[in-house]
Amino acid sequence: MLLLKRCIKFGSLKTNKCIRTMSGSKIKTVLIDLSGTIHIDDQEIHNSKDSLKRLRSQNVNVKYVTNTTKESKKCLLNKLNGIGFDIKPSEIFTSLTAARELIEKIGLRPLMIVDDRALEDFEGIQTDNPNAVLIGLAPDKFNYKTMNTAFRLIQDGCPLIAIHKARYYKKTDELALGPGPFVTALEYATDTTSHIVGKPEASFFLSSVEEFNCQPEECVMIGDDVRDDIGGAQKTGMLGILVRTGNTDVIQAWDAYLPTVTICRGFPPWWLPN
Amino acid sequence: MSWCKNVKGVLLDITGVLFESGASEPIKGSVEAIKRLKDSKIPVRFCTNETTKTRQKLLQKLHSIGFSMTEGDVFPPIPACCQILKSRGLRPHLVVNPDALSDFIEVNQENPNCVVLGDATDNFSYQNLNKAFQLLMSLETPVLFALGGGKYYKEGSDLTLDVGPFAKALEYACDVEAEIVGKPSKSFFGAVLLDLGQPPDSVVMIGDDIVNDVGGAQSCGMRGVQVRTGKYRPSDENHPTVKADGYVDNLAQAIDLILQS
Numbered sequence: 001m002l003l004l005k006r007c008i009k010f011g012s013l014k015t016n017k018c019i020r021t022m023s024g025s026k027i028k029t030v031l032i033d034l035s036g037t038i039h040i041d042d043q044e045i046h047n048s049k050d051s052l053k054r055l056r057s058q059n060v061n062v063k064y065v066t067n068t069t070k071e072s073k074k075c076l077l078n079k080l081n082g083i084g085f086d087i088k089p090s091e092i093f094t095s096l097t098a099a100r101e102l103i104e105k106i107g108l109r110p111l112m113i114v115d116d117r118a119l120e121d122f123e124g125i126q127t128d129n130p131n132a133v134l135i136g137l138a139p140d141k142f143n144y145k146t147m148n149t150a151f152r153l154i155q156d157g158c159p160l161i162a163i164h165k166a167r168y169y170k171k172t173d174e175l176a177l178g179p180g181p182f183v184t185a186l187e188y189a190t191d192t193t194s195h196i197v198g199k200p201e202a203s204f205f206l207s208s209v210e211e212f213n214c215q216p217e218e219c220v221m222i223g224d225d226v227r228d229d230i231g232g233a234q235k236t237g238m239l240g241i242l243v244r245t246g247n248t249d250v251i252q253a254w255d256a257y258l259p260t261v262t263i264c265r266g267f268p269p270w271w272l273p274n
Numbered sequence: 275m276s277w278c279k280n281v282k283g284v285l286l287d288i289t290g291v292l293f294e295s296g297a298s299e300p301i302k303g304s305v306e307a308i309k310r311l312k313d314s315k316i317p318v319r320f321c322t323n324e325t326t327k328t329r330q331k332l333l334q335k336l337h338s339i340g341f342s343m344t345e346g347d348v349f350p351p352i353p354a355c356c357q358i359l360k361s362r363g364l365r366p367h368l369v370v371n372p373d374a375l376s377d378f379i380e381v382n383q384e385n386p387n388c389v390v391l392g393d394a395t396d397n398f399s400y401q402n403l404n405k406a407f408q409l410l411m412s413l414e415t416p417v418l419f420a421l422g423g424g425k426y427y428k429e430g431s432d433l434t435l436d437v438g439p440f441a442k443a444l445e446y447a448c449d450v451e452a453e454i455v456g457k458p459s460k461s462f463f464g465a466v467l468l469d470l471g472q473p474p475d476s477v478v479m480i481g482d483d484i485v486n487d488v489g490g491a492q493s494c495g496m497r498g499v500q501v502r503t504g505k506y507r508p509s510d511e512n513h514p515t516v517k518a519d520g521y522v523d524n525l526a527q528a529i530d531l532i533l534q535s
Contacts, residue, residue, distance in 0.1 A: 139401075143399050144395055
């Protein structure tokens with residue numbers, strides 16, 4: 001019971017037409033992770049379509065936030081809408097979006113070690129005579145020659161931008177190296193630290209809600225990764241709801257975030273209005 | 275300069291000290307310098323992290339450019355690693371340079387239960403590293419060996435990634451710590467010192483790598499001197515963690531200073 005009291009709980013919507021946390025503050029924005037939270041591969045998770053429909057009928061902003069490094073926004077949308085979700089381009093904020101924003105803000109011309117499918121999210125970005133290195137998950141491009149080109153650029157003072165630093169990811173029936181090990185290799189070789197743009201970085205969560213003009217305390221993040229989704233959002237002051245689907249390591253979740261996290265079996269339907 | 279006084283033994287790095295990587299002639303004065311050193315009866319051994327070729331090929335290369343050391347004078351990581359593998363009953367999955375493979379010929383590689391990472395150059399592909407990663411993740415006690423801890427070396431006119439960063443990549447991915455065989459590992463230097471037969475405090479190590487040659491030797495109680503050849507960069511003289519006992523323009527200058535003292 002103590003846990004329940006301390007974690008967020010949403011009040012009845014029949015009386016006041018908004019979602020509130022237990023402490024009474026109003027939720028203006030809901031951030032939602034994609035893979036492992038609303039779908040796995042081409043399968044919807046646990047009534048999530050219906051839950052999202054009901055969420056939309058409320059007076060809240062919704063943003064889907066994801067750490068993709070391989071798929072462009074268009075690829076993602078095609079996949080999601082193919083499963084039957086009804087998601088608009090403006091509702092998705094990916095680590096590639098965050099990378100592009102950063103590149104444009106500082107005027108960088110990156111050497112792109114990024115999967116070809118993700119390149120369309122960087123259309124129009126100058127890459128001649130590079131003055132930065134951008135790394136995503138790009139198995140076809142992680143070879144000795146490219147790694148050396150990146151190493152020499154960084155050694156000469158170019159910044160290293162990592163879309164994220166995941167150690168590995170799960171393929172259908174095996175684990176495979178993520179971009180993190182390659183970022184680590186370059187950091188070690190050059191005695192530098194990379195600039196990470198994806199989850200769990202605070203800047204990622206804050207940029208994703210920038211357009212809504214709301215405070216972190218008015219946002220809630222729903223995801224299946226206790227460290228990248230929940231931990232990252234909570235560090236900015238947002239609330240976090242962990243779903244027990246996808247990646248969730250429940251034991252780790254309880255150990256690390258017992259006081260503040262809410263764990264639910266699927267995409268949380270219980271806090272939505274009847 | 276106190277580093278060159280009372281020197282009773284000398285350890286020398288090879289690549290970047292005797293010759294520049296990729297070059298077909300020795301660094302100026304180094305052949306004659308080693309002759310002078312040998313004539314003076316100060317014992318010398320060669321400690322290298324070279325794993326892009328077999329010990330035999332390395333010797334051939336050295337002889338072809340005028341050096342005359344014997345196999346017993348040269349200490350590369352692979353023979354040391356093979357000894358460790360055999361004594362611990364380990365069967366390696368190798369991510370090494372194809373030119374170094376034959377140095378592992380006597381080691382059982384079936385059904386591997388550890389990973390050995392050398393300076394694999396073009397073999398540092400995603401596929402090869404991923405295979406090593408998957409094997410390590412499948413082992414109850416993952417064991418990863420790195421043949422040396424170097425970050426980079428000089429190849430032609432460019433700095434080039436060495437094995438160290440790729441070992442760090444696998445360490446990060448699998449949450450393991452690599453065992454380094456080669457410089458700057460203490461047991462590696464220890465074996466060479468034993469062969470040299472001199473106490474560490476009367477031995478000087480001369481190399482072009484501020485961390486692995488100089489720092490590694492110093493942490494074993496030797497003096498460490500950096501040459502301004504090979505991968506040397508001026509910023510090495512203000513390195514945040516390692517301060518060499520001396521900096522010299524090249525090997526010839528170092529040997530002259532030792533012999534004059």
